[in-house]
Amino acid sequence: MEAVIRVTSFLSADVENGNRTNADRAYDHIREQLIMLDIRPGDPINDDQLAAALGLGRTPVREALKRLERERLVIAYPRRGTFATMVDLTDLADISEIRKQLEPTAAARAARTATSQACDELSRLAAEISAVTDDDEPHEVLRKDVHVHRAIYRASGNPHLEDILVSLDAHATRIWCLFLDRLPGVADHVREHIPLIEAIIAGDPEAAAAQTLAHVTGFEQTIRSLL
Incomplete structure (x- = not known):
């Protein structure tokens, strides 16, 4: 089952800054969902669904997901897709x-x-x-x-x-x-x-x-x- 995306308040206090790009806005939104486990660990992440929920194009969403992968909040598998990382208690x-x-x-x-x-x-x-x-x-x-x-x-x-x-x-x-x-x-x-x-x-x-x-x-x- 794909993650259900909720649009909530941003974590960052400066997200309304006019200098922020659509990729920045997508990053803030998706990151909050991942951190608060609104997107559950192991959930598949559909960039089309994210783009539609956020009112953005696929390109900024994909850029955001690349940043989130570097932060170990999502992981991308070839031919399988992108998933929220598991929470490792160790x-x-x-x-x-x-x-x-x-x-x-x-x-x-x-x-x-x-x-x-x-x-x-x-x-x-x-x-x-x-x-x-x-x-x-x-x-x-x-x-x-x-x-x-x-x-x-x-x-x-x-x-x-x-x-x-x-x-x-x-x-x-x-x-x-x-x-x-x-x-x-x-x-x-x-x-x-x-x-x-x-x-x-x-x-x-x-x-x-x-x-x-x-x-x-x-x-x-x-x-x-x-x-």
Whole structure:
């Protein structure tokens, strides 16, 4: 059965930028569906269906799928087609090892260098997640988690670090989504970002790094408790 494509809000905060191409827009849409498991692991991906759902041509969709293949979110087989990659739980340790090093670095850097515009965006997100309740739909709550991570990576001002962490967070989120129906306290997990954001806005790199490390470590421990 082919994946059913939903058009939802973009993960990236700058997707409405007029300089973005149709391939960029296709990439953002498809990537979110893959990360949130709206396109399930192992699902075949039909570029005609995607193009029709997104109101785009096949060429930008194919360009987007090539980018997603480099990120290991889809895999193409000759004469078989393109499929969403499986979620490999053995990747958890490897992903967590790198995130524990780089996420605190990004948060500390953001606390030192974030622009006023970045701080305004983080403040807006903090207000948004402070309103999250335990009764909110878990997938929508988790989308807010991804939005906050992306904003912090951008606020670090290091595009190379941002690219690495965006990729790692995508795979971590896919793991999280596998267990979402068994995870208690998803809203609490997302609200953990509030003191982190406050530390960044206050220009406190040590506190920002410590909050981030605790958050990433907690994610790994929570998933391991369910294995």
